[in-house]
Amino acid sequence: MGFILPNLMVFDAHKKLTHFLSQEFYSSKSVGFVPTMGALHDGHIALMQQAQKDNDILVVSIFVNPTQFDNSKDLDKYPRNLDQDIQLIKDKLDESRVIIYAPAIQDVYGEKTIAKTYKYDGLEHEMEGANRPGHFDGVGTILSFLFDVIQPDRAYFGEKDYQQLQIVKKLVEQSNRNIEIIGCPIHREKSGLAMSSRNGRLTPQGWEAASMLHRLLKDAKSKFANHSIEQIHQFVREEIKRDDRVKLEYFTIANESDLKPTQLKKPDVRYRAFIVAHIDGVRLIDNMSMHKDA
Numbered sequence: 001m002g003f004i005l006p007n008l009m010v011f012d013a014h015k016k017l018t019h020f021l022s023q024e025f026y027s028s029k030s031v032g033f034v035p036t037m038g039a040l041h042d043g044h045i046a047l048m049q050q051a052q053k054d055n056d057i058l059v060v061s062i063f064v065n066p067t068q069f070d071n072s073k074d075l076d077k078y079p080r081n082l083d084q085d086i087q088l089i090k091d092k093l094d095e096s097r098v099i100i101y102a103p104a105i106q107d108v109y110g111e112k113t114i115a116k117t118y119k120y121d122g123l124e125h126e127m128e129g130a131n132r133p134g135h136f137d138g139v140g141t142i143l144s145f146l147f148d149v150i151q152p153d154r155a156y157f158g159e160k161d162y163q164q165l166q167i168v169k170k171l172v173e174q175s176n177r178n179i180e181i182i183g184c185p186i187h188r189e190k191s192g193l194a195m196s197s198r199n200g201r202l203t204p205q206g207w208e209a210a211s212m213l214h215r216l217l218k219d220a221k222s223k224f225a226n227h228s229i230e231q232i233h234q235f236v237r238e239e240i241k242r243d244d245r246v247k248l249e250y251f252t253i254a255n256e257s258d259l260k261p262t263q264l265k266k267p268d269v270r271y272r273a274f275i276v277a278h279i280d281g282v283r284l285i286d287n288m289s290m291h292k293d294a
Helices: 014-022 042-054 072-077 082-092 105-109 135-150 159-175 197-201 204-223 229-241
Strands: 009-011 031-036 057-062 098-101 154-158 180-184 246-255 271-279 282-289
Touching: 009 014, 014 057, 014 098, 014 135, 031 042, 031 135, 042 057, 042 082, 042 154, 042 180, 057 082, 057 135, 082 098, 098 135, 135 159, 154 159, 159 180, 159 271, 159 282, 197 282, 204 229, 204 246, 204 271, 204 282, 229 246, 229 271
Parallel strands: 009 098, 031 057, 031 154, 057 098, 154 180
Antiparallel strands: 246 271, 271 282
């Protein structure tokens, strides 16, 4: 890993990026990839640092993908500040080994911003798939494009979007791509709130209320061994009702492998609790393994 790129390189055209990476000098180097939608925070930086540790070159994409938003208002409100994102990467990483791909929509989609249809053996129908129709078609479309352009050896995803992580693994498996998908632990604020680009839209009161989500997941984990699934669900519903700042979209405990919600605990099956709530009009997600060894 003893080579240096000319400087932090930023590409806005995928053909130029592919050409650059295909040069003989760079094609022999290992490439780690971190896809983002910008509004970077320390959770993203942790993924990038791991990728730099594991690979010669780090490629970071910064692109707010329109086809994975089912709500146009949410898309419009999504924070965008490319200059700030680039500066954070310069401050936190070895910029001599970083390439940024920050395209316009047309460079990715051409004249028609349309998602392809994907099936992930049923993973797409659970939780986020059920609540956000078409979301994972958008995810599959953009990642397939980015994987083809960058051709990374490894790609890094945070476990905050655990369902997405499982779907990306399935996408790579189904398409026979030779990419190692690496899930990284959730990066949290001091309050326990999972770091998210959306957190910046919370009011001070919203930040305070949002800490409840992590607490409820920890409480669910502590109750998991000795309480029924229904008892845990009831506990979460009652706790959320105590704070009218928090609007619960869903709470579920699901099998980690197929993400199907369960009401019965079976031996030798690993379970994870998932929660989605709206605070200050901001949609927040979080999850946690229900097992003591995790």
